[in-house]
Amino acid sequence: SQTIHQWPATLVQPVGSPLSLECTVEGTSNPNLYWYRQAAGRGLQLLFYSVGIGQISSEVPQNLSASRPQDRQFILSSKKLLLSDSGFYLCAWSVEGLAGVGGEQFFGPGTRLTVL
Amino acid sequence: AQSVTQLGSHVSVSEGALVLLRCNYSSSVPPYLFWYVQYPNQGLQLLLKYTTGATLVKGINGFEAEFKKSETSFHLTKPSAHMSDAAEYFCAVSKGSQGNLIFGKGTKLSVKP
Numbered sequence: 001s002q003t004i005h006q007w008p009a010t011l012v013q014p015v016g017s018p019l020s021l022e023c024t025v026e027g028t029s030n031p032n033l034y035w036y037r038q039a040a041g042r043g044l045q046l047l048f049y050s051v052g053i054g055q056i057s058s059e060v061p062q063n064l065s066a067s068r069p070q071d072r073q074f075i076l077s078s079k080k081l082l083l084s085d086s087g088f089y090l091c092a093w094s095v096e097g098l099a100g101v102g103g104e105q106f107f108g109p110g111t112r113l114t115v116l
Numbered sequence: 117a118q119s120v121t122q123l124g125s126h127v128s129v130s131e132g133a134l135v136l137l138r139c140n141y142s143s144s145v146p147p148y149l150f151w152y153v154q155y156p157n158q159g160l161q162l163l164l165k166y167t168t169g170a171t172l173v174k175g176i177n178g179f180e181a182e183f184k185k186s187e188t189s190f191h192l193t194k195p196s197a198h199m200s201d202a203a204e205y206f207c208a209v210s211k212g213s214q215g216n217l218i219f220g221k222g223t224k225l226s227v228k229p
Contacts, residue, residue, distance in 0.1 A: 034216075041125075043221035044160075044206065090159055103148045103167070103210040105217055107159035 002027035006091050006108040013115055019064075019078040021111050023091030026072065031093040033074040034105060035066055038088040050074060086115045118143045118209045122220035130228045135179075135194040137223050139207030142188065148210035149190040150217065151181055155203045163205075166190065177201070202227045 003026045013019060025031050035047040046059045048066035056066050063082050067075045074091060089112075092105040123138040141147055148167050152160040164175025171183040177200075181192045190207060204224045208217040 041221075044219040046216060049216060088157075092160075103217070104150060104162050104165055107152075107161070109159045110157070112157065 002093075002106065004091060004093055004106060004108040006089075006111050008111060009109065010112045011114070013081050013113065015083055015115055016080045019076070019081050019085070019113070021076040021089055021091075021113075023074040023076075023108055024072055025074075025093045028072070028093070028095070030071060031095065033068060034092040034094070035074065035076050036090040036092065038090060038110075039086070044090070047076070081115045083115050086113055088112050118147070118218045120207050120209050120218055120220035122205075122207050122223050124223055125221065126224045126226065128226040128228060129197045131199055132196050135192070135197045135201065135225065137192040137205050137207075137225065139181075139190045139192065139220060140188055141190060141207070141209045143209055149181075149183060150208040150210075151175065151179070151190075151192050152206045152208065152219075153177075153203050154206065154222075160206060163192070197225075197227045199227050199229065201225060 005024050007022055033050045036044045037047055038044050048056055048058055050056050050068045053068055053071055064078050088110050090110045091108040094105045119142040121140045129135055150165045151163040153163050154160045163179050164173045164181055166173045166183045174180045179194045181190050183190055204222045206222045207220040210217055
């Protein structure tokens with residue numbers, strides 16, 4: 001069966017510090033991968049998605065970047081954190097080639113980031 | 117373009133009462149529609165989905181939703197609320213062949229004893 005891991009679970013970082021959040025998926029190959037941010041009262045915002053190694057699409061301009069160095073690894077980074085980067089970050093995966101398949105995404109447990 | 121509107125950011129029901137969470141969508145193509153549930157400090161869990169076929173979809177934990185094309189709605193219902201149903205619920209519509217999802221802003225369900 002497939003599983004998705006995120007770490008760390010919680011993180012407190014000062015403004016201006018770097019960030020690296022990691023997401024890995026097990027039990028599937030060539031997944032589509034997604035990073036979302038959930039800020040209080042604002043629902044889920046898609047930040048990045050990837051359909052393959054080294055292929056990253058950004059949904060919104062921001063202080064963050066993403067990378068996919070391996071098929072089942074997705075990393076969210078920042079060089080200098082802002083207060084507004086605080087939130088709950090969720091990684092998700094879906095089966096590749098979704099047309100006609102159903103399209104559901106499967107979410108990880110999330111990382112709570114607080115920037116002080 | 118796709119969009120999702122969830123009516124009511126907070127809904128409160130008594131234990132044993134009917135749960136009705138509303139979702140309306142906009143889509144330029146036949147939509148795939150989803151309901152997810154999120155418990156505090158956890159990821160999202162799929163409750164149910166509609167792709168094609170039967171418009172009444174049954175999901176986990178006794179929830180169901182009906183796709184009504186004429187009303188562009190996909191409301192989530194459960195006949196009898198349980199305390200464990202207290203959570204936040206998100207409606208989503210698919211966007212494009214890559215399966216990107218557009219989420220509503222969520223509805224927080226409270227269940228009173």
